[in-house]
Amino acid sequence: MPDQSGRLALITGANSGLGLESARALLARGATVLLACRSLERAEAARQTLLARESGGPGMGAIELLELDLADLDSVVRAANTVAERHGRLDLLLNNAGVMAPPRQLTRQGFELQFGVNHLGHFALTRLLLPLLQASSGARVVQVTSGAQYFGRLDFDDLQGERRYDRWAAYGQSKLANVVLAHELQRRSPGLLSAAAHPGLARTNLQPASIAASGARFEVTIYRLLDPLFQSAAQGALPQLFAATAAEAQPAGHYGPNQLGGMRGWPAAVRPAAAALDPLQGERLWQVSEELCRRACPAFTPEP
Numbered sequence: 001m002p003d004q005s006g007r008l009a010l011i012t013g014a015n016s017g018l019g020l021e022s023a024r025a026l027l028a029r030g031a032t033v034l035l036a037c038r039s040l041e042r043a044e045a046a047r048q049t050l051l052a053r054e055s056g057g058p059g060m061g062a063i064e065l066l067e068l069d070l071a072d073l074d075s076v077v078r079a080a081n082t083v084a085e086r087h088g089r090l091d092l093l094l095n096n097a098g099v100m101a102p103p104r105q106l107t108r109q110g111f112e113l114q115f116g117v118n119h120l121g122h123f124a125l126t127r128l129l130l131p132l133l134q135a136s137s138g139a140r141v142v143q144v145t146s147g148a149q150y151f152g153r154l155d156f157d158d159l160q161g162e163r164r165y166d167r168w169a170a171y172g173q174s175k176l177a178n179v180v181l182a183h184e185l186q187r188r189s190p191g192l193l194s195a196a197a198h199p200g201l202a203r204t205n206l207q208p209a210s211i212a213a214s215g216a217r218f219e220v221t222i223y224r225l226l227d228p229l230f231q232s233a234a235q236g237a238l239p240q241l242f243a244a245t246a247a248e249a250q251p252a253g254h255y256g257p258n259q260l261g262g263m264r265g266w267p268a269a270v271r272p273a274a275a276a277l278d279p280l281q282g283e284r285l286w287q288v289s290e291e292l293c294r295r296a297c298p299a300f301t302p303e304p
Contacts, residue, residue: 001245005030005059008090009244010083010129012036012068012122013097015046017204018144021237022094022244023063024050029245031061031092036068036079043067070097070121072108073297080128090132092244095122095178096144101167109296112160114167118174123181123289127302130189139192141185142243145178146198147262149273152176154281156288177285179254179272184282186252193251195243196272200257200264202236231257231264242267 009026013019014035023033027050037043043065050063066082069075083090098118107116126141133139152172161170175198182196239255242248246267249255254272259265275281293300 001025001029001241002247003030003059004061004245007031007092008034008087009092009094010034010036010066010090011094011096012070012125015039015042017233018199018202018237018240019094019096020046020049021234022096022241024053024234025237025241026092026244027061027063028059029061030059032064033061034064034066034083036066036097038067038069038071040065040067068125069108070117070125071113073121073124073293073300074108076121076124077128077297077299080125083129084132088132089136090129091136091139093126093129093133093139093141094144094240094244095126095142096240097122098144098174101171103167104161104165104170111292111296112162112165112170114170114174115159115161115177118171119177119181120289120292122178123286124293124297124300126181126185127290127293128300131303133192134189136192140244140249141182141192141194142240143178143182143194143196144198144240145175145182145196147200147256148172148175149179149198149276152273152275154180154275154285156284159288176273176275179276180278180282180285181289182254183252183272183276184279184286187279187282188286190251193249193253195249195251195253195255196276197239197243197255197267198262198270199233199236199239200260200262201230202233203230204233204236235264239267 015037068079105113179196186194256270257265258268
């Protein structure tokens with residue numbers, strides 16, 4: 001990883017899993033890292049963990065806490081305003097947080113939780129922070145997706161799963177939306193680098209949280225069978241860190257593990273879902289997302 005001294009990075013969901021490991025790596029290379037978390041208490045616990053692990057070594061960056069609840073667009077607006085007021089700039093936005101396959105739930109503004117958190121909250125945050133990113137030389141935005149993108153489908157007639165809800169189909173839709181957003185953002189903002197990355201099979205809190213929420217016993221069996229293939233969260237974070245920092249990362253790039261069909265290994269350029277390459281889908285998703293945010297949250301007023 002190149003030296004990150006002087007760069008300001010915001011990571012959503014930075015208190016655990018891939019987000020925490022990404023924060024650790026960026027911090028060790030000198031970046032100032034904003035831990036954007038739903039709970040400031042958990043963010044502080046993560047800060048203490050990072051400080052203990054890095055031990056204030058030479059060249060270590062700084063840590064700041066940022067309260068951000070992606071299931072509440074008002075919270076997203078407040079977080080974006082805080083970054084603008086506190087720093088007036090941003091070099092790296094790592095849209096890492098997510099939820100996976102819960103029973104149907106709603107965000108504070110009434111959106112289906114997975115679409116609302118995994119895509120819409122990150123869309124709103126990216127849209128509001130875009131002026132800060134566009135003003136920064138070498139700025140990057142990374143959307144963290146998953147292999148679920150490959151079976152995802154953007155159902156524009158029922159994005160919120162109101163007619164029919166399948167929790168895994170909703171998850172796939174939200175993860176496809178991450179990659180579609182990465183490509184559309186690159187088309188609209190050629191001055192920055194927009195990319196997507198997925199971790200393969202990585203041990204994070206997503207799997208146990210999904211099982212606990214659904215109570216699906218057969219999924220417990222599946223995870224046990226797959227357990228030998230799972231890699232650590234630190235290894236799983238490498239594709240998003242590659243997209244965020246590597247000189248070789250390309251605009252509209254897509255990165256994931258290079259072994260066993262993308263389940264594990266070292267970061268490499270990998271094929272995104274075919275639907276993510278359709279510019280008409282990208283334009284439509286952007287327009288729909290912006291309209292949904294504007295209707296649901298009067299405080300959402302991004303610059304043109």
